[in-house]
Amino acid sequence: MNQKRKYKLKIDSKNKSYAIKDSIFYKLNSKKKLAEILHTTLPKLNALRSNENYHEFMDHSGKKPRLIQKPINDLEVIHTRIASLLVRITTPSYLHSGVKLRSHITNASSHLDSEDVMTADIRSFYSSTKKTHIYNFFHKTLKASPDVSGLLAIICSFNEFVPTGSRLSMPIAFWANYPMFTKINNLALLHKLNFSLYVDDLTFSGSTIPQDFELNIRNIVKSYGHNLHPKKTNFYNKTQFKIVTGVAIKDGKLFVSNKLHKSIFQDIELWKAGGMCYFEDLHNRLVGKLNSQAQIDPKLKNKIISIRKKIREEEGA
Numbered sequence: 001m002n003q004k005r006k007y008k009l010k011i012d013s014k015n016k017s018y019a020i021k022d023s024i025f026y027k028l029n030s031k032k033k034l035a036e037i038l039h040t041t042l043p044k045l046n047a048l049r050s051n052e053n054y055h056e057f058m059d060h061s062g063k064k065p066r067l068i069q070k071p072i073n074d075l076e077v078i079h080t081r082i083a084s085l086l087v088r089i090t091t092p093s094y095l096h097s098g099v100k101l102r103s104h105i106t107n108a109s110s111h112l113d114s115e116d117v118m119t120a121d122i123r124s125f126y127s128s129t130k131k132t133h134i135y136n137f138f139h140k141t142l143k144a145s146p147d148v149s150g151l152l153a154i155i156c157s158f159n160e161f162v163p164t165g166s167r168l169s170m171p172i173a174f175w176a177n178y179p180m181f182t183k184i185n186n187l188a189l190l191h192k193l194n195f196s197l198y199v200d201d202l203t204f205s206g207s208t209i210p211q212d213f214e215l216n217i218r219n220i221v222k223s224y225g226h227n228l229h230p231k232k233t234n235f236y237n238k239t240q241f242k243i244v245t246g247v248a249i250k251d252g253k254l255f256v257s258n259k260l261h262k263s264i265f266q267d268i269e270l271w272k273a274g275g276m277c278y279f280e281d282l283h284n285r286l287v288g289k290l291n292s293q294a295q296i297d298p299k300l301k302n303k304i305i306s307i308r309k310k311i312r313e314e315e316g317a
Contacts, residue, residue, distance in 0.1 A: 009080045011167050013100070016088040023089050025138065025152075029145035034152070038081050040074070048075045049154050054163065069158040070165035078155060079168040086171040094185055096245075097199045098170045105295050107198040108247035108254060114194060114205030117242045117249075120217065121232035125200035126164050126173055128226050131157040133176035141178060170199060180224040187216060198245045209235065247296065254296045 020026065024037055035042040053075035059066045071079045091099055096107035111117055122128070131153045139149035157163070162173050174181070174197075181197060188195035191213060193206040202217070218228050236242040241250045248255040 009076060009167070011080060011087055012084045013087045014084075017090045018088060020089055020141065023142060024085055025142045025144055027143045028148050031148055031151055034148050037085075038078050040078065044074065045078070045151065045155065048078060051158055054158055056158075066164065068165040069163035071163065071168075075155070076166075079166045082152075082156065083166075083168040083171050086168075086175060089175070091174070092181075092185065094181075094195050095174065095197050097197070098174065103295075104198050104245035105247055105254070107196050107201075107203065108244040108249060110196045111194060111203055111205040111242070111244055112249060112252050112254070115207050115238040116209045117203065117205045117236040117244065118209045118214065119204075119232075119234045119236075119242075119244060120202045120214070121229040122200040122202070122221060123227045123229040125226070126162040126169060129162045129173045129176050130225065131160045133225070134162070134172060137172075137176045137178065141175070173199075177224065177226075180220065180226070183220050184217060187213075187220065201245050203244050256296050 028034060028037075031045075032042050035045045038045065053071060053073065054069045055072050056067065056069050059068045070076075087098065096102040096104070096110070134156050135149050135153035138144045138152050139146060142149075144152070156168060156172050162169055162176070184202065185195045188204055191206070191210055193204045193209070193213075196203045204213070204217075214233060221228055234243070241248050241255075243249075243257055243259075246257055246259070248257040
């Protein structure tokens with residue numbers, strides 16, 4: 001696996017979807033068999049325990065700098081393989097991240113017809129999802145043996161937590177916290193509320209959000225070793241524009257939020273000012289934003305066409 005790859009690694013579900021008990025990890029009790037499943041050998045698997053198998057760096061592309069832990073070489077291959085196997089497990093209907101044909105837009109759409117909406121955010125979700133959470137998922141949920149679960153927990157974590165820059169990050173963080181999300185969903189159902197989840201963004205909607213509901217959610221999250229972000233819980237009534245995972249909702253319709261409109265405009269102006277020297281930084285990010293939001297506002301497709309035309313002209317100059 002140390003040879004230089006000529007292809008780009010990607011998660012491959014093989015269009016499979018099955019129950020937890022049908023996962024290849026279910027009741028797995030042999031580390032040697034685990035290595036075979038991951039297309040490697042046990043000595044090579046054991047060699048991936050060290051943090052030296054990660055490239056850690058600061059990402060400045062967003063509003064705030066973020067520390068990224070990206071697996072490299074053999075560990076990147078193993079993480080991609082584990083992720084490919086995990087995404088084949090059927091997820092609950094409330095999950096909209098990392099699921100085919102779902103997105104932050106479908107997440108918002110699931111709350112279109114509700115009167116009251118509450119949104120909340122789990123603070124530092126990946127770094128507060130610990131190796132013990134991962135171990136418990138493999139051992140308690142998938143019922144793998146302690147030694148297999150322990151090895152997987154080590155391989156899937158960096159400094160005792162979920163790494164932020166792996167293809168494995170999103171699926172393992174969800175499944176490691178599956179008991180918590182199940183409890184949250186059950187509480188929502190008890191109050192006849194609709195719950196949806198997009199990575200670490202929690203959204204609840206219904207005719208009325210109970211007065212003590214936020215406190216109850218906060219207590220559940222805390223009992224699993226997490227905290228809600230103190231400044232990111234919002235309540236909306238039926239007359240207000242509601243912002244759900246970056247999408248605005250009003251009168252049963254979706255709109256591109258003012259915040260995102262501003263972000264797109266700023267990126268376009270920065271890209272125009274910088275010309276080709278900003279190509280690497282801004283082009284993919286900008287086109288990605290526009291493609292995503294064009295699902296809400298088709299007029300944005302024209303901006304994508306004009307940007308790509310401008311790039312072709314500059315490349316041919």
